[in-house]
Amino acid sequence: MSRTVMRYVAHTIRPVPDLRVEARAFCLASGCSQESGLRDDPDEAQDWALRHTGRTGHDLFRRTFSDHARVTRAG
Ligand SMILES: [Zn+2]
Known part of the structure; x- marks a missing residue:
């Protein structure tokens, strides 16, 4: 028996x-589906948004960020 x-x-x-x-x-x-693509530098995604606004006048963006996390034993 275990x-x-x-x-x-x-x-x-x-x-x-x-x-x-x-x-x-x-x-x-509305009607625009452009996106920056996944960038490994958040500044590049931000620069893309700034350039996009400059070209189009579109001024609202959804941004996603992902980081890395490590789990360690406490104590
Ligand atoms: Zn746009």
Whole structure:
């Protein structure tokens, strides 16, 4: 007969600053479906949005960001 022992260990999760944050910007103007594409530098997605507004006048964007996180055992 087997027995399962569940042990709960406290962990913490933190961002990993050495790994880049990825970003993407989507234009929300009606009829426009342009987007920056996934950029591994958030500044590039921001620059794309600024250029897009300059070309089109579209001024509302949805932005997504993703970072990396590491879980470590607490204590
Ligand atoms: Zn647009």
